[in-house]
Amino acid sequence: MMLPPENTAMHLFSTRFRRRAQATLRLFFVSLIPVAAVVATELEPFADSPHRVGLADSRIGYESEAYRTDSKVVIEVSGIRQALDKLSSETPLGLPAVGEGAKAAEIDLGRQLFFDRRLSANDTLSCAMCHIPEQGFTQNELATPVGHQGKGVRRNVPSLYNVVFVQQLFLDGRESSLVEQIWSPLLAHNEMANQDRQSVIAKIATIETYAQQFEGLYSGGLSEHSLGLALAAYQRALLSGDSDFDRWYFEDGALSIDHYSTEAALGFALFQEKGCIDCHQMGDNVSLFSDGGFYNTGIGYLRQQRGVELDKVQLAPGVYVVPLVSAETETFIDDGRAEVTGQSEDRWQYRTPSLRNVAITFPYMHDGSLPTLESVVAYYAGSGSEDPLQDVRISDMTITVAEQQALVAFLRTLTSNQVDALVSDARSVQIGERGAAGL
Numbered sequence: 001m002m003l004p005p006e007n008t009a010m011h012l013f014s015t016r017f018r019r020r021a022q023a024t025l026r027l028f029f030v031s032l033i034p035v036a037a038v039v040a041t042e043l044e045p046f047a048d049s050p051h052r053v054g055l056a057d058s059r060i061g062y063e064s065e066a067y068r069t070d071s072k073v074v075i076e077v078s079g080i081r082q083a084l085d086k087l088s089s090e091t092p093l094g095l096p097a098v099g100e101g102a103k104a105a106e107i108d109l110g111r112q113l114f115f116d117r118r119l120s121a122n123d124t125l126s127c128a129m130c131h132i133p134e135q136g137f138t139q140n141e142l143a144t145p146v147g148h149q150g151k152g153v154r155r156n157v158p159s160l161y162n163v164v165f166v167q168q169l170f171l172d173g174r175e176s177s178l179v180e181q182i183w184s185p186l187l188a189h190n191e192m193a194n195q196d197r198q199s200v201i202a203k204i205a206t207i208e209t210y211a212q213q214f215e216g217l218y219s220g221g222l223s224e225h226s227l228g229l230a231l232a233a234y235q236r237a238l239l240s241g242d243s244d245f246d247r248w249y250f251e252d253g254a255l256s257i258d259h260y261s262t263e264a265a266l267g268f269a270l271f272q273e274k275g276c277i278d279c280h281q282m283g284d285n286v287s288l289f290s291d292g293g294f295y296n297t298g299i300g301y302l303r304q305q306r307g308v309e310l311d312k313v314q315l316a317p318g319v320y321v322v323p324l325v326s327a328e329t330e331t332f333i334d335d336g337r338a339e340v341t342g343q344s345e346d347r348w349q350y351r352t353p354s355l356r357n358v359a360i361t362f363p364y365m366h367d368g369s370l371p372t373l374e375s376v377v378a379y380y381a382g383s384g385s386e387d388p389l390q391d392v393r394i395s396d397m398t399i400t401v402a403e404q405q406a407l408v409a410f411l412r413t414l415t416s417n418q419v420d421a422l423v424s425d426a427r428s429v430q431i432g433e434r435g436a437a438g439l
């Protein structure tokens with residue numbers, strides 16, 4: 001049996017929250033439909049179809065009452081399973097080699113777990129509800145996500161495309177292993193809110209189909225480590241290179257392909273000239289558009305200037321709530337890299353994000369405060385913020401309006417040819433039986 005559409009995520013919200021937001025709940029329900037956006041059932045072959053990323057709402061005009069969603073509800077398994085084990089062992093154009101990929105069965109198990117709401121304490125929230133496949137494995141519609149019982153999470157959701165290449169995970173780089181990383185969302189009280197590692201394992205062990213798959217795949221069966229291995233196997237397979245830019249720049253006969261626009265080519269020249277490439281680094285034959293380093297772009301300072309305003313979450317057009325903040329941790333203060341190093345000069349530094357697929361992973365920056373690529377480039381063009389600790393390379397930038405347009409045109413050519421296949425593959429998963437909590 002399939003789980004019903006993901007609108008049961010409404011259960012995330014506590015009674016207290018519900019009272020507070022009663023009037024907005026109907027609209028909130030509408031806003032969840034895009035969260036459950038899905039590939040159309042009649043999928044065409046990928047090669048000659050444009051990217052289906054428009055399934056996620058564009059958010060243009062989102063602040064207006066007249067806004068209407070374009071998204072569709074998940075009703076049934078609607079995607080087409082791809083051979084991710086094979087795809088991920090053949091390195092896509094423009095990406096570094098990854099070595100031997102995981103076995104198909106391990107990826108399949110990881111995929112099921114990634115979509116399973118039973119991984120959260122009250123069976124409402126899956127990894128995929130924050131890392132939404134149709135929305136670039138991030139969330140296009142919320143600057144920062146809402147987790148367990150309506151509690152707010154302070155940072156924008158990073159895309160999981162090409163996460164295998166990220167050495168220091170999380171925007172402050174506090175984790176180095178994808179296998180260990182899962183415990184952060186699984187246990188965070190404002191994300192999936194499980195009590196402890198043992199309770200997660202005990203719950204999954206009661207689900208017969210999982211217990212069997214773990215037995216078959218790992219010598220010790222289900223354990224804290226093998227749960228991490230399975231989820232990592234799926235995420236490592238989310239490789240996406242082979243963009244228009246890669247075909248123009250890295251392929252034989254490069255720079256001659258006529259589909260690449262003059263404006264994008266100019267944008268790429270500016271990308272180098274203006275020093276973007278210093279941090280969004282490229283190699284000779286491959287490129288992640290990130291050096292993996294941590295820098296202060298001035299956004300943390302702006303966030304502090306704006307104060308709590310920014311922590312409002314927009315649930316539906318014109319409808320804002322301030323998510324619940326519990327006493328346990330809690331402030332939305334975010335010092336970035338300094339939280340890991342303890343060095344005050346690292347305050348408001350965040351990892352340079354890859355720019356691959358950047359056109360589909362809006363909104364931008366660690367707090368999701370910039371809604372469009374145009375606004376990011378305009379931010380750089382305005383030399384960032386007033387933060388005295390901001391990286392000097394940003395404080396020095398001048399970029400004309402025409403140059404900004406060219407830079408955006410270039411950034412839009414970084415969307416991978418694999419995106420549609422990975423979205424479709426994601427929605428090929430059949431998740432368990434009706435959940436223990438009667439979902």
Ligand code: HEC
Pocket residue numbers: 114119125126127128129130131145146147148153155156157158159160163166168169170171172178181182185186190191192231235
């Ligand atoms: C409530 C929303 C939410 C849920 C649920 C969630 N994540 Fe995330 N995820 C985030 C946010 C926000 C971050 C960035 C956090 C930070 O930098 O401190 C993140 C970061 C990550 C990263 C690091 C990516 C990078 O580029 O550094 C990985 C990997 C990841 N999540 C995987 C998962 C997996 C696997 C699950 C399910 C077990 C999951 N997430 C559940 C919101 C969520």
Ligand code: HEC
Pocket residue numbers: 271274275276277278279280294295296297299300350351352353354355358361363364365366367373376377380391393394407411
């Ligand atoms: C000093 C290093 C540095 C330079 C120079 C730099 N960036 Fe960035 N860029 C970053 C960091 C760090 C972030 C993330 C900031 C944050 O999360 O608050 C970022 C974020 C971005 C984003 C948003 C990506 C996302 O997923 O949120 C885009 C787009 C971008 N930069 C493009 C550019 C362009 C275009 C230039 C040149 C005009 C440039 N960057 C110059 C370090 C840099």
